[in-house]
Amino acid sequence: MIDEYGREISYLRLSVTELCNLRCRYCMPEDGVCKKRHEDMLTREEMLDAVKAAAELGIRKVRITGGEPLVKRDILSICRGVARTEGIEEVCITTNGLLLPELAKPLREAGVSRVNISLDTLDEKKYAYITRRGSLAAAVAGIKAALDAGFDKVKINTVLIGGFNDDEIPALAELTRRYPLDLRFIELMPMLDDREFGPEAYIPCSAVMKALPELQPEPQDKGVARLCRLPGALGCIGLISPVSSHFCASCNRIRLTADGKIKPCLHSDQEFPIKGLDHEGMLRQLRAAILAKPPCHQELSAQSPSHAGRSMNQIGG
Numbered sequence: 001m002i003d004e005y006g007r008e009i010s011y012l013r014l015s016v017t018e019l020c021n022l023r024c025r026y027c028m029p030e031d032g033v034c035k036k037r038h039e040d041m042l043t044r045e046e047m048l049d050a051v052k053a054a055a056e057l058g059i060r061k062v063r064i065t066g067g068e069p070l071v072k073r074d075i076l077s078i079c080r081g082v083a084r085t086e087g088i089e090e091v092c093i094t095t096n097g098l099l100l101p102e103l104a105k106p107l108r109e110a111g112v113s114r115v116n117i118s119l120d121t122l123d124e125k126k127y128a129y130i131t132r133r134g135s136l137a138a139a140v141a142g143i144k145a146a147l148d149a150g151f152d153k154v155k156i157n158t159v160l161i162g163g164f165n166d167d168e169i170p171a172l173a174e175l176t177r178r179y180p181l182d183l184r185f186i187e188l189m190p191m192l193d194d195r196e197f198g199p200e201a202y203i204p205c206s207a208v209m210k211a212l213p214e215l216q217p218e219p220q221d222k223g224v225a226r227l228c229r230l231p232g233a234l235g236c237i238g239l240i241s242p243v244s245s246h247f248c249a250s251c252n253r254i255r256l257t258a259d260g261k262i263k264p265c266l267h268s269d270q271e272f273p274i275k276g277l278d279h280e281g282m283l284r285q286l287r288a289a290i291l292a293k294p295p296c297h298q299e300l301s302a303q304s305p306s307h308a309g310r311s312m313n314q315i316g317g
């Protein structure tokens, strides 16, 4: 479906849970989320019905996210259902990777073609610090499992955090030379009011270009990342700059939260509830949400945080 500003909306980010087995400092409060009532969350059937309705309106790609999607009990059956939905051409998942040693192959068999794994540091102590509870060895085992399972693409997502991992840009980039991995550097977005990292922690993606002057431009794909590659590298490097350079003009996505709210824009508090609706009701709300997509989001900066009204794990990053 085409929105009011001529953008073709073909991409749904489906959050299947707000819960997570980590507590990344830029994403989630230390004490986790205030657990919502089970009956307020979308059921598997409602998620699949929403995907079916979205496909009828032209959604072709679904990214399953969260919270941590792999802690969701029926994640395989959700992935299978999404992959079998008529009109859906691509199912991807974003995960912290910790549960991939058990789940990578079953996810592949369930129809997931691509996986993005979040990894902000290559240092064990720093990993434990940023995630508040994770083990780097477990994340690395997850990345290996994803490579072994034969996904079309395995990507690493790294949030750039000044004073935390800016010194690791070359080492992280080196992964693309040694392994068939793509890497995305993502600018830190100021999502939470009481966030751990203030203005000093934001660094623009241009810091990556400075740290890696040998980067060469690559042909762009349909995504929002500016693509480049280290000479001779197996994988490419993408720079995602939601703060320093908005990509709203080419935004093709909507989001569905685990508690059943369609969000037309990540940084707006506008939400369209679908919990409990029948198929026609879902179609109506999806149409309304697409037509309500703003032309662009407000200026994001360390001083003016997102108006999303939710933390990232509650939206589906």
Ligand code: SAM
Pocket (backbone or CB within 6 Å): 020, 026, 027, 065, 066, 067, 068, 069, 094, 095, 096, 116, 117, 118, 157, 158, 159, 186, 187, 188, 189, 190, 191, 312, 313, 316, 317
């Ligand atoms: N748990 C999964 C994971 O970590 O990949 C999926 C959900 S997580 C919310 C999705 C992505 O959002 C991750 O790559 C994470 O690093 C990113 N993210 C979370 N909070 C962010 C923030 N404030 N700014 C930029 N990216 C953020």
Ligand code: SF4
Pocket (backbone or CB within 6 Å): 020, 021, 022, 023, 024, 027, 028, 066, 067, 068, 095, 096, 118, 312, 313
């Ligand atoms: Fe969990 Fe992902 Fe948020 Fe980290 S970024 S707390 S892994 S949802």
